[in-house]
Amino acid sequence: MFFQKEIETLTRKQIEAVQLERLKRIVAYAYDNVPFYTRRMDEAGVKPKDIATLKDVTKLPFTAKEDFRTNYPYGLFARPMRDIVRIHASSGTTGKPVVVGYTKNDLDVWSDIVARFIVATGGCADDVVQNAFGYGLFTGALGLHMGWEKVGATVVPISSGNTERQVMLMRDLGVTALVATPSYGLYIGETLAKMGLSPADLKLRLGFFGAEASTKETHEQLSKMLGVVTNDNYGLTEVMGPGVAGECSFKCGMHIAEDHFLAEIVDRDTFEPLDEGETGELVITTLTKEGVPVLRYRTKDLTSITKEPCRCGRTMARMSKVVGRTDDMLIIRGVNVFPSQIESVLMEMEEVANSYEIVVDRVGYMDTIEVLVEITDVSLLLDYGKLEALREKIRARFRQVLQIDVKVKLVEPMSLKRFEGKARRVVDKRKQ
Numbered sequence: 001m002f003f004q005k006e007i008e009t010l011t012r013k014q015i016e017a018v019q020l021e022r023l024k025r026i027v028a029y030a031y032d033n034v035p036f037y038t039r040r041m042d043e044a045g046v047k048p049k050d051i052a053t054l055k056d057v058t059k060l061p062f063t064a065k066e067d068f069r070t071n072y073p074y075g076l077f078a079r080p081m082r083d084i085v086r087i088h089a090s091s092g093t094t095g096k097p098v099v100v101g102y103t104k105n106d107l108d109v110w111s112d113i114v115a116r117f118i119v120a121t122g123g124c125a126d127d128v129v130q131n132a133f134g135y136g137l138f139t140g141a142l143g144l145h146m147g148w149e150k151v152g153a154t155v156v157p158i159s160s161g162n163t164e165r166q167v168m169l170m171r172d173l174g175v176t177a178l179v180a181t182p183s184y185g186l187y188i189g190e191t192l193a194k195m196g197l198s199p200a201d202l203k204l205r206l207g208f209f210g211a212e213a214s215t216k217e218t219h220e221q222l223s224k225m226l227g228v229v230t231n232d233n234y235g236l237t238e239v240m241g242p243g244v245a246g247e248c249s250f251k252c253g254m255h256i257a258e259d260h261f262l263a264e265i266v267d268r269d270t271f272e273p274l275d276e277g278e279t280g281e282l283v284i285t286t287l288t289k290e291g292v293p294v295l296r297y298r299t300k301d302l303t304s305i306t307k308e309p310c311r312c313g314r315t316m317a318r319m320s321k322v323v324g325r326t327d328d329m330l331i332i333r334g335v336n337v338f339p340s341q342i343e344s345v346l347m348e349m350e351e352v353a354n355s356y357e358i359v360v361d362r363v364g365y366m367d368t369i370e371v372l373v374e375i376t377d378v379s380l381l382l383d384y385g386k387l388e389a390l391r392e393k394i395r396a397r398f399r400q401v402l403q404i405d406v407k408v409k410l411v412e413p414m415s416l417k418r419f420e421g422k423a424r425r426v427v428d429k430r431k432q
């Protein structure tokens with residue numbers, strides 16, 4: 001049930017004591033070894049000795065993705081290359097990627113924290129794990145790979161793609177746990193059905209779906225299609241990769257590895273600290289990272305944190321599911337819309353498939369939003385009345401949830417794009 005019980009069940013006081021000692025150390029380490037931090041802190045008039053309490057972290061300047069880009073590739077590294085044993089990079093679509101490096105110790109910590117959420121959801125040495133994250137510079141595949149190996153399971157490093165083969169091997173190898181993005185999980189689920197198989201034909205029991213936002217409804221859908229207990233887990237390249245936080249079997253938030261990361265929530269506009277329970281932007285300081293220590297990284301992910309102990313016995317704070325990224329939020333005629341809100345409406349409807357596409361445009365001065373939704377039953381295409389009724393039902397539900405009018409276009413089954421990694425479901429023509 002626990003991977004590192006002695007750490008995962010520390011009292012709040014003990015966690016904070018560990019964090020403070022490590023925060024002091026990492027701030028001094030970053031200041032002494034990374035000229036970028038020396039300069040930033042000098043400019044802000046703050047010295048490592050000014051960190052006397054955990055709250056003093058707010059004296060430090062923020063770090064942003066842009067800082068990784070301007071210091072590309074190795075400018076934020078705190079160690080010489082001879083100490084770095086692995087490089088990863090973000091899957092950025094434009095410009096230079098974010099490049100990070102790990103020492104041997106960083107890899108050890110990383111695999112520990114991934115192993116924590118694996119075990120918290122019931123993963124064990126008996127599992128045969130199909131790792132369908134894309135292997136390469138992406139932190140997801142190797143992060144989960146190392147975590148599962150630490151647990152002692154058998155890893156099948158299949159990578160993403162070739163979905164029918166994924167299903168075949170899952171069945172032939174007696175795979176019990178699947179690792180994928182939620183979007184790819186849904187695609188694998190659809191493929192399973194298309195091949196005339198059901199979860200009863202597989203030994204699958206656990207599904208680890210991280211690396212992108214997914215709603216509770218999506219997890220329910222994944223659970224049904226694949227016959228698994230699901231796990232949501234969170235992380236990002238800049239601060240480590242997967243393992244920053246992960247669910248336990250109670251699925252009431254993702255436990256943050258607080259002995260390695262100090263998490264803050266700040267107001268997304270003013271960047272002022274927010275209280276426990278309030279939703280804002282997650283800011284992370286790495287407490288033990290040697291290769292690339294990161295002070296107050298602005299993740300752009302919106303979430304809230306609770307420090308209430310969990311029913312599972314873990315005392316590590318929990319972050320709620322990510323509502324969205326500040327840069328993913330669509331402003332439609334002045335109203336804020338998160339793609340996750342659209343997703344949860346669609347996931348609760350039986351008549352539509354899991355694939356959708358959001359098209360945002362501007363006609364004159366007016367923003368428009370259209371959602372393309374796949375129907376599941378082709379026969380509906382022959383019945384205009386029924387089709388219209390379904391369209392109206394979806395529209396009404398969107399109006400209720402989003403408070404704006406959304407155009408709905410129903411499209412044929414399997415006509416929209418499927419994703420083998422992170423999905424891209426929003427086309428914002430206003431930006432093109």
Ligand code: DLL
Pocket residue numbers: 090091139140141143209210211212213214232233234235236237238241242243299301321322325
């Ligand atoms: O996606 C790391 C990861 C890999 C996490 C595998 C979990 C599993 P990046 O490619 O740098 O790293 O993308 C990081 O993805 O800032 C979030 O916006 C989003 N993200 C990651 N996990 C979740 C999640 C990896 N569970 C960015 N829920 C982050 C919501 C997530 N968003």
